[in-house]
Amino acid sequence: MNKDLTTGKPAGVLLRFTLPMLLSVAFQQLYNIADSVIAGKFAGEDALAAVGASYPVTMIFMAVAFGMNIGISVVISQLFGAKDFKEMKTAAYTGFISVAVLGVVLTVVGTVLCEPILRMLGTPENIMEDTALYLAIYIWGLLFLFIYNISSGVFTSLGDSKTPLWFLIASSVGNIVLDAVFVIIFHWGVGGVAWATFLAQGVASACAFWAVLRRLKSIETKEKPALFSGAMLRRISIVAIPSILQQSFVSVGNLCIQGLVNGFGSSAIAGYSAGVKLNTFATTSLTALNNSVSSFTGQNIGAGKMERVRSGFKAGLVISFAVALVFMGAYVFCGENLLLLFMNSTSAEAIEIGKKFLLIVSLFYLFLALKLAADGVLRGAGAMVYFMITTFLDLILRVVLAFILVHPFGITGIWLSWPFGWIISSTLSLAFYLLGVWDPLKKKA
Numbered sequence: 001m002n003k004d005l006t007t008g009k010p011a012g013v014l015l016r017f018t019l020p021m022l023l024s025v026a027f028q029q030l031y032n033i034a035d036s037v038i039a040g041k042f043a044g045e046d047a048l049a050a051v052g053a054s055y056p057v058t059m060i061f062m063a064v065a066f067g068m069n070i071g072i073s074v075v076i077s078q079l080f081g082a083k084d085f086k087e088m089k090t091a092a093y094t095g096f097i098s099v100a101v102l103g104v105v106l107t108v109v110g111t112v113l114c115e116p117i118l119r120m121l122g123t124p125e126n127i128m129e130d131t132a133l134y135l136a137i138y139i140w141g142l143l144f145l146f147i148y149n150i151s152s153g154v155f156t157s158l159g160d161s162k163t164p165l166w167f168l169i170a171s172s173v174g175n176i177v178l179d180a181v182f183v184i185i186f187h188w189g190v191g192g193v194a195w196a197t198f199l200a201q202g203v204a205s206a207c208a209f210w211a212v213l214r215r216l217k218s219i220e221t222k223e224k225p226a227l228f229s230g231a232m233l234r235r236i237s238i239v240a241i242p243s244i245l246q247q248s249f250v251s252v253g254n255l256c257i258q259g260l261v262n263g264f265g266s267s268a269i270a271g272y273s274a275g276v277k278l279n280t281f282a283t284t285s286l287t288a289l290n291n292s293v294s295s296f297t298g299q300n301i302g303a304g305k306m307e308r309v310r311s312g313f314k315a316g317l318v319i320s321f322a323v324a325l326v327f328m329g330a331y332v333f334c335g336e337n338l339l340l341l342f343m344n345s346t347s348a349e350a351i352e353i354g355k356k357f358l359l360i361v362s363l364f365y366l367f368l369a370l371k372l373a374a375d376g377v378l379r380g381a382g383a384m385v386y387f388m389i390t391t392f393l394d395l396i397l398r399v400v401l402a403f404i405l406v407h408p409f410g411i412t413g414i415w416l417s418w419p420f421g422w423i424i425s426s427t428l429s430l431a432f433y434l435l436g437v438w439d440p441l442k443k444k445a
């Protein structure tokens with residue numbers, strides 16, 4: 001099931017590789033959204049607000065998992081493209097050992113700092129207890145989160161985007177069933193939502209880890225690969241650390257924005273929580289395309305096929321625009337109906353806030369699609385300095401403008417900061433791509 005992305009028509013290869021990843025995102029977001037839907041519909045607006053208030057904090061841990069995923073994926077895809085299977089296996093084993101240690105450390109740190117962080121963000125007292133409970137249970141499952149993300153990254157690096165899809169489908173269905181049982185039948189409230197995610201993610205993580213070890217074992221090598229290599233860890237870290245920092249800074253920026261939203265009360269938090277979950281569905285779908293372009297780029301650079309990288313970027317951009325337009329249409333014309341999935345019609349203020357947020361950000365999804373397609377090439381080539389510059393610029397603009405615009409425009413000013421960041425950073429990402437900073441041949445010249 002390993003897929004060589006260095007042969008075949010680039011557009012067709014990329015599309016077939018990307019579709020399972022898009023379906024994976026759909027199912028992953030399905031159970032993320034299910035948490036909020038079941039909490040809001042069956043445990044009340046405050047429960048929805050509690051899940052939403054913890055979301056930016058959970059994204060910090062997701063940033064670490066995603067950054068490690070990227071570091072390992074880029075290195076493995078390049079080694080796979082170069083047919084260096086011994087070093088490829090060493091990279092995978094080194095990655096698993098590293099994230100296991102990191103997961104344990106962050107579980108301890110997160111457990112200690114959980115409530116202080118929520119208080120620092122000004123989380124309202126009426127949802128503090130539920131928010132802290134949800135976040136604590138989430139943190140206890142960090143090791144599962146990290147192992148699953150690395151397993152998924154290894155599969156996609158080998159050109160297999162279908163196997164992670166099956167694990168996600170099973171995990172998503174299991175999470176939704178457990179949500180319903182724990183919240184609707186047992187009335188465990190926010191705690192039930194958190195335990196459902198913990199259990200579903202734990203089983204998926206164990207199964208994915210077992211499957212990826214079997215896949216690696218099936219790839220024959222002349223020499224036995226090392227289980228851990230300091231040199232390989234450094235190579236992974238060159239890509240992973242900038243990715244972690246980039247994602248972490250984005251998460252810290254989201255924390256700052258969450259702090260601003262918290263000041264408008266629990267109804268605003270609930271509306272933002274529902275709106276941002278829908279927005280995340282769109283942005284993670286575009287990020288999945290970004291990841292597929294990265295894997296395509298990594299394999300083809302490893303094989304020395306630079307022209308295929310350019311063709312892959314063009315094909316990825318077309319697919320990204322198509323996906324962006326679908327989400328744009330859904331949120332512009334059906335935003336209120338989608339928000340009603342999370343809340344009852346009595347939550348009028350929260351619905352109006354979420355509706356305005358979705359309308360403002362979705363109108364600019366094409367700029368985000370452009371940025372992520374170009375970033376996919378930069379990251380797949382290991383051009384991390386340029387990748388970080390565009391991302392940090394987006395983040396800094398969004399946070400600074402949110403604090404500036406909130407005074408004259410109220411909470412709407414916070415939403416307006418998203419488009420400004422996307423427009424400017426997408427222009428810079430495209431410029432870096434056109435300048436060829438990703439092309440090893442131009443670097444040597």
